[in-house]
Amino acid sequence: MxxxxxxxxxxxxxxxxxxxxxxxxxxxxxxxxxxxxxxxxxxxxxxxxxxxxxxxxxxxxxxxxxxxxxxxxxxxxxxxxxxxxxxxxxxxxxxxxxxxxxxxxxxxxxxxxxxxxxxxxxxxxxxxxxxxxxxxxxxxxxxxxxxxxxxxxxxxxxxxxxxxxxxxxxxxxxxxxxxxxxxxxxxxxxxxxxxxxxxxxxxxxxxxxxxxxxxxxxxxxxxxxxxxxxxxxxxxxxxxxxxYTLLADYAALYNPAAGLNAEVLFTIRFKKGLNPSEGNYYFTDMVPFSFYYNGVAYGGSNNNRPTHDIVSAYEAGDKRLIASLDTVSYKNATTTQPGNYVKKYLDPPGATGDGGSSFPVLRYADILLLQAEALNEQAYSAATGANTAFGFLNQVRRRAGLADKTPAELPNQASFRDAVFAERRVELAFENNRWFDLVRYSKGLAIMQAHLKNEYNLTTPALTPARLLFPIPQSEIDIHNDPANFPQNP
CATH class of the missing domain: 1.25.40.390 (Serine Threonine Protein Phosphatase 5, Tetratricopeptide repeat)
Known part of the structure; x- marks a missing residue:
């Protein structure tokens, strides 16, 4: 099987x-x-x-x-x-x-x-x-x-x-x-x-x-x-x-027919057209309400929609932008419409919630950036060879069509840490890494408070460290009914 x-x-x-x-x-x-x-x-x-x-x-x-x-x-x-x-x-x-x-x-x-x-x-x-x-x-x-x-x-x-x-x-x-x-x-x-x-x-x-x-x-x-x-x-x-190795073409990672490739360490695979369904909701959830694609009219929810903030996070010339998202789509065969949507999982479903795109959980690019991070946190080094922190970071950037980062640009541990943090965002966009990165870099509260203000003009809620975790489902709290051993998160 x-x-x-x-x-x-x-x-x-x-x-x-x-x-x-x-x-x-x-x-x-x-x-x-x-x-x-x-x-x-x-x-x-x-x-x-x-x-x-x-x-x-x-x-x-x-x-x-x-x-x-x-x-x-x-x-x-x-x-x-x-x-x-x-x-x-x-x-x-x-x-x-x-x-x-x-x-x-x-x-x-x-x-x-x-x-x-x-x-x-x-x-x-x-x-x-x-x-x-x-x-x-x-x-x-x-x-x-x-x-x-x-x-x-x-x-x-x-x-x-x-x-x-x-x-x-x-x-x-x-x-x-x-x-x-x-x-x-x-x-x-x-x-x-x-x-x-x-x-x-x-x-x-x-x-x-x-x-x-x-x-x-x-x-x-x-x-x-x-x-x-x-x-x-x-x-x-x-x-x-x-x-493992980086694929030469970043966009090829998301070809529904190539869910398995030399860069993937672990992917969750789906198959459309089966009964019962073995598909996913990616296409259905993420494309606009009216979406004309490959000669067919579809309708979606436009959830998991790229923010204005991430669109502006890509450097000029970054090949990952057009492979990851778009800011305009076709409403019908001749009419375009503005609006952001994720492009990584564009596999039209056989029915609602029956898409066949794979979900890349762990890729070699992630491994390279983790290596760069771990080496830098051990001790900053200005070395730029293949197996150095700069070397690992720049492998990922070169595939994206970007210039190497240099010790002159990143002269210390803190600046290198920030560069890896920024690189992870655009390299791994829409692959379920960003929230976890915000939390582990201890940047989540400040960045998300600013995001609520800049993106939605909201100043509330005031984010506290308690918001870095989700609540335990209330049904679990009620059934256990044990505040000492099974309390709710603050």
Whole structure:
């Protein structure tokens, strides 16, 4: 079964007894269905179980739709077309006015624990399975990577979250607590370190292309270390991410037919035209209301819309601008209309919410910029060779058609740090990195307060450090009803 056309397999109905962190997200199957303990027997069973973990990331509660509202719309990169009554809950995310019952908060949280529960189902059964050791290693590595990836999103969005590493009963899940951030990061590191030793460097079977590899695990681990400001660990791990290269043409990264390429370490793949759908909402959400494209008239929501601020963030001559967004579109065959929209995911859907564009979670360009950042934070150096901080930064800039940054322009650690921060914004635009970068660079509050004023002429709400995390969904707070172990964020 090719990963890019993996459907919501029948086996998923057999594993829905797995709980997430609370009973409101549980969908118990009929008692006649199998449990995870009885389902997992053969290599094929475990293959289906691992495919189900990837499938969790395709869900509309995850990277199929909701994730970019919390990771891009929250930032100064994008907004939604209507910030008034029609904008509703999406407008709340954009303007920092979300309530604890906002469905985007609940969806992303619930979607994450659905995926974690599927990973735990595989991990609970894999060690005792009577299947080939090579398959056992691969499946375990994939499950560990995917669980770590989801927890990495959760801890950055919500802070302290329940650390669930095995299948739980409903009763057990009600006793979960919000673990400390340090505990969650320790588990993420442990999972990725193990995954890097278990996963292959490459897959030889074409049906396995798109699965995570040792390079995926080391690359994500390096990003985790950078987030934790463990600069030495980050530099060491990132140095060993080999076998990848920048594509010569930046725009080629987003060709729907080329979701897998030499630059991608991990991408979430979608396939349109299937029943049930394995597509995404990217095109439907992001194009204008009236949008004429390749001879066909479409209608979209124009959400996740590029802000004026990001349009002006690109340097003159940057090839990434026209590949990433546009400020004008066709309303019909002959009439143009002004208005910003994301171009990276222009794969017309077979139906609403059935787009086929892949979502690049981790690319080699990101690795290069993380290497530049880690080296600079260890110690500023004016060296400009291939394996220096300047060298890594300038690889990315050259592909964009821009001149190298020089020590004369960036004469110290602070100026180099700012240059990497600016480069990450335009290189990784609309790929769910900007909000996290704003937070970890400790620039989020000041930049977003200015953004609310400059973009929308708003001076309220006054942003405080508490706004760097989203609220825990109110349904979770209510069900646990345990202020000591399961409190709401301030």
């Amino acid at each position: 090719q990963l890019n056309i993996t459907k919501a397999i029948a086996g998923l109905s057999l594993v829905t007894v797995i709980t997430s962190c609370s009973k409101n997200f549980i969908n118990l199957p009929p008692v006649s269905n199998q449990t995870t303990a009885t389902f997992f027997k053969t290599t094929s069973d475990f293959q289906q179980g691992v495919n189900a973990i990837y499938d969790g990331l395709q869900n509309t509660r995850s990277y199929g739709k909701s994730a970019y509202y919390l990771m891009e719309v929250r930032s100064d990169n994008t907004d939604i077309l209507d910030r008034g009554a029609l904008g509703g809950v999406a407008s709340q995310i954009d303007l920092f006015t979300e309530t604890t019952t906002n469905p985007f908060l609940t969806d992303v949280y619930a979607g994450a624990y659905l995926t974690i529960s599927r990973a735990n189902a595989v991990l609970d059964q894999i060690d005792a399975a009577a299947i080939p050791d090579s398959s056992k290693k691969q499946f375990r590595g994939e499950a560990l990577f995917l669980r770590a990836f989801v927890y990495f999103d959760l801890v950055r969005l919500y802070g302290k979250v329940p650390l669930v590493t095995r299948v739980e009963t409903t009763t057990e899940s009600l006793n979960d607590k919000r673990n400390e951030v340090t505990e969650v990061y320790a588990q993420i590191e442990k999972d990725l370190q193990s995954a890097a030793t278990l996963l292959p460097a490459v897959y030889t079977n074409v049906n396995d292309y798109g699965r995570v590899t040792a390079g995926s695990a080391n690359g994500l681990l390096g990003k985790v270390y950078v987030t934790e400001k463990k600069w030495n660990d980050a530099a060491t791990v990132l140095k060993n991410v080999n076998g």
